[in-house]
Structure formats: C-alpha cells, structure tokens
Amino acid sequence: MRLSRFFLPIMKEIPKEAEIVSHRLMLRAGMMRQEAAGIYAFLPLGLRVLRKIEQIVREEQNRAGAIELLMPTIQSADLWRESGRYDAYGKEMLRIKDRHEREMLYGPTNEEMITEIFRAYVRSYKDLPLNLYHIQWKFRDEVRPRFGLMRGREFLMKDAYSFDLDQAGARHSYNKMFVAYLRTFARLGLKSIPMRAESGPIGGDMSHEFIILASTGESEVYCHKDYLDIPVPGADVDFDDIVGLQSTVDQWTSNYAATSDMHDAAAFGQISADKQVAARGIEVGHIFYFGTKYSEPMKAVVSGPDGIEKPVHMGSYGIGPSRLVAAIIEASHDDAGIKWPEAVAPFRVAILNLKQGDSATDTACEGFYRDLMGKGIDVLYDDTDQRAGSKFATADLIGIPWQVVIGPKGLAAGTFEVKKRADGSRENLSPAATIDLLTR
C-alpha cells in the first residue's frame, strides 16, 4: 500500500475526550472514530488490526475443534422469554420493535439462539460433543461507556458454545477452550493469566477470566510469579487427550491468581515474597460452564445410550477482538506511539522514502516496494512528500514493526537502514540482506 493513496487520518494533537493511552493512540493513529457514546467506526488501519486478531482467534478455535457459524445481530424477544432472560436482563439490552410491532432486540450474547439452533437439529448423544462459535457484533447498552474500545457499547465478540452429554464431557470441552485461549493470547503477543472468576449460578471451579498484563490495565491483579514462565501449549497440542489437557489446565490453575475483587491477601501472603507479583491487567476473555441452565427451560435434549432424553450440559466462551485491539496497545506502546506485535500489525513493514522526488531514492524505494509486495509481505510505502522527521514520527506512531529507511546517505553506501520498532534497534543492511531479514 502506498501511503499517498491510503486513508490514514493521523493527528498530532490529542482529542480531549480520550483518557487512556490506547484510546488516544487509536485516535491519533487514525484507526477509529467515535460515532456515538461507546460506538465506533473502524478506519482502514484499525480494521486491518481487528481482522488479524479475528483471524488468529478463529484459527485457534478451529484448531480446538470448534465450528464456526454466524448468527444474526437482531433476535426475537420470544426466544429470550423462553429462557426467562427477557425480563431478567435489564436495561443493558437494546430493545426494538419492527414495523409489525414485534418485539426484537440487538443481541448482547447468544446462548438462547444457539440453544434454539442446537435443539432444532441435534437429537442423539452420538452427535456430541459439539462446539459452535461465531464472531459477531454485540450491543450492551452500558450505563457509562468509556475508555474507547475498551468498554464500548457495541463490540465484536467471539462467543463459542459447547454441548455435552454430561458434566465430565463438559469439563473436557471447557479444557479445550481453556487451552485454546492460552494459545490465542500468546499468538497475539500477550502474556495471559487465567484467574478464577465468579462461578455464577452453577458454582464449582469452571469459570475463568483471562487477564493480560498491561501496566496501564484497569484492574489490579495478584499472582504467583511462576505464571509468567509456564510454557504455552504448542500448535501440536492434542485436544482429544483428556488426561493431558486436564493436566495442562491444572498446571495453569494450581497457583494463586486473582483480580482485586477476588483477592485474598492472606492466601497471597503465603507465597514467598520473591514470587509475589502485583501488577495491572485487562480482562480479554471469559469462559464458563453453566450446565443445563438454558437447555432445561428451552428443552435442548438428546437421547443417551440408554434411550433416555437428557438436557445437554453447556458452556460458553467469550473473547472480545475489538477490546483486544485496545488491550494490545495498552500492553505495547511507548511515548512515540504503538508497538504492534508482528502477528497483528496492520502492516509488517514500512518503507520510508526520505527524499521523495530524488530519482535515485525513488528508484530504490519503488524497486524495493515491488520486491516486498512480490514476496507477499504487508508493506506500507511512505511515498508522501513529507520531510524525514515527519515520516519517522508517523511510522513510530502507527507502530509498524519494521521500518526500512531509504535515503541518500545510505544509498551512497549501498545500504538501507532497518529499524525494529519493538526495541528501537537499527542496522544498515544491503537490499538483499534486508529482504532476507524480512522474509526469514
């Protein structure tokens, strides 16, 4: 992409409404625009990041055996009356009427609808286990939206729903998602820690919030230092290995970890002082088992091997990709701007033509741009007639992981300057060595 033809409305000054760093940087980097309280338009740069996050989430869901579908944003009130939640949900639910005065709602979540879909087709235990998910916009009419994408009213959510014959099966389904989440956040370049969450109506130990560590995170978290070093399961993890998966989950849940509202100072004090970690974090995922809470009232039943119909045991698993865009920035930025992890960067490489209009630099940049494009690398070529300093500032602000600086100085020596945004390191490399580095 040529910057001169891209739509990148960056700002030098900070809009006053933006309070937290991710919100400020997203506005300054031209990633999104507020259209109403808690409602945002994604501009091209922001959309690129959102799509990359979404794709990683999708790949890890698929790897764990979940199957993607897509449910609508608008739902019928009748469905929610069946579960009893239409009245229970409260004002957070956006309720609307169609032209025939039928009561509808903009879905804040999809347990009812997925249960309706399940019961329409699945009759036998032989079709279990089943895990269906979608990535769809949700709307929750929060009293007070704030912090930009971190707490918007409209947000993108990946929500998965598992169906099993019994609780033992449900535990395995839960564990699959648990491990999938560990892998997902690791791939996004984040350090995530599962923390025991309010167990809800069912009780038990099958509810966890996934918190990522970020110095500017909104909640305080306390955990055992060992969490920072536990290896995340590799891509070859066997999701059908019930025992193996359980031991991974055990490893990730045996030590102390809690957010401030669940914090037990005494228990935390038991940990030796050098192993205590008090940090800040952001909730980016939540998984829980809720048994037959919806299957019972909504009659989602299957016949077991004994021929007897039983309500299925369900769990649900949420990740907010739109919140993750902001969360990643909170976890990875500096005074100059965003530092995207390579996996989610809107562009992997930026080419900075330091002397636009000079035939030697133009030729070198154009050629190199074509070479990278030919290799299938996401590259943003700054071919604007801005001065060098302005181009450096822009590239740093929007956080492109690799900046290839091409100017008369380097060209005289036959080299490009390659800067790594993550640590600011630079080296002068020949064009061939640069290509080599970027395609490694």
Next chain:
RNA sequence: CGGAGCAUAGCGCAGUCCGGUAGCGCACCUCGUUUGGGACGAGGGGGUCGCAGGUUCGAAUCCUGCUGCUCCGACCA
C-alpha cells in the same frame, strides 16, 4: 442511575463575566526556499458559535427548554 463539567473551522483552544465586524495554533490549498527525527516565509480557503424558543435596535455572549458528549462513583466481554 447519583454527582460534576463541556459543546465556537477537521483537531486543540481564546472570546461569554461586562451584548456591538468570530479569532489563534495545528491541519488544508498556492508559490518560493528547504529536506536523516513532526521545516520556514508569503498569500489563501474553510464557521447556520450543538438545537429550539425568548429578551433586545442588535445575541457566540443574557434567559428558558432540549439534545449530544466527557469525567468521578455504582455495574460490566
């Protein structure tokens, strides 16, 4: 939902108390000089001053009502 505040050019703000030609910086356009960390000079364009009433010869400014947004608290992917 309780409390506080804001609304003037794309962004950041002054002007409002004390009514009298709507301003500044950045951004944008033109020309020139510049060109390795957000250049300089000259010229230029852009506004129903959130909306609706009212007072007045005259309202961004005073009065009334409304709307939108932000922050603190309670609540949450």
